[in-house]
Amino acid sequence: MTSASFRRQFRAGWERLAFGVTLQYIRLRKNGRWTRRRSTGDYVSGTPLPERREGTSFFASNVERNRFRPIYFDFDSQTVRASESGKIQEIADFMKSSSSEIIIAGFTDERGTAEYNRGLGDRRAGAVRENLIADGVEASHIQTVSFGLEMPADSGHNESAWAKNRRAEIGVVNR
Numbered sequence: 001m002t003s004a005s006f007r008r009q010f011r012a013g014w015e016r017l018a019f020g021v022t023l024q025y026i027r028l029r030k031n032g033r034w035t036r037r038r039s040t041g042d043y044v045s046g047t048p049l050p051e052r053r054e055g056t057s058f059f060a061s062n063v064e065r066n067r068f069r070p071i072y073f074d075f076d077s078q079t080v081r082a083s084e085s086g087k088i089q090e091i092a093d094f095m096k097s098s099s100s101e102i103i104i105a106g107f108t109d110e111r112g113t114a115e116y117n118r119g120l121g122d123r124r125a126g127a128v129r130e131n132l133i134a135d136g137v138e139a140s141h142i143q144t145v146s147f148g149l150e151m152p153a154d155s156g157h158n159e160s161a162w163a164k165n166r167r168a169e170i171g172v173v174n175r
Contacts, residue, residue, distance in 0.1 A: 058103045058145055063171040068094075070153070070167040071128055075109075077166075078123035080131055088128065091170055092135035099141075103171040104128050106146045107153070109162035114148060121146030128168045 057063070068091050071084045080088065095102065106121030106128075125144035133139050154161035 058105045058147075058169075058171050060173075062174045063103060064174060065169060065171045067172050068170040070169050072163065073124055073166040073168070075162070075166065076112075076120070078120060078127045080127050085131075088131045089135065092132050092137050094172075095132065095137040095141060100175075101141045101143065101173040103143045103145060103173065105169045105171065106144065106148075107151065107165055107167050107169070108149050109165040110149050110152065110157070111162065112149070117148035118146050119148075121148045124166075124168050128170075 058065070069087055071080065071087050073079070074081065091102070094100075104125040106123070106125035108117040108120050108124075112120070122144065125146055129139075129142050129144055132142060149165075152161070152165045153167065154164040156162075
């Protein structure tokens, strides 16, 4: 089956429910009709996320969190800025020459609800992940987590502080 015909047979999307919760659904073509069911996989933009590894935490002692500079985002955005592409490339180059795994943690500023910010942090981590995959990094070596508005880099309540808090941080898992 070619990829074009596969795309005609499979469609994925997101459904927003109450309280900012989103569920992924897939549509499969069955007997000439599109049927819809909830996805059983954990996906970001069509690339399966690896299984969570037991004992792997962004704050574990075997995770090096200061190896790479944070990747910053605009207000209420999960789009990686063009000015941040050098940081992404630096991480990708390291990952392609290493067998290490990384954890990408997404963070937000304090504005917005906790639920919304947790989702935005997840989308930011996912955007960095997708950029790394596009640059040739093996998807199975990347995990994501969102802390939303928890753990700000700057505890101030102004634009300067908020700009520092809208970020994704990279943790390298040392085995």
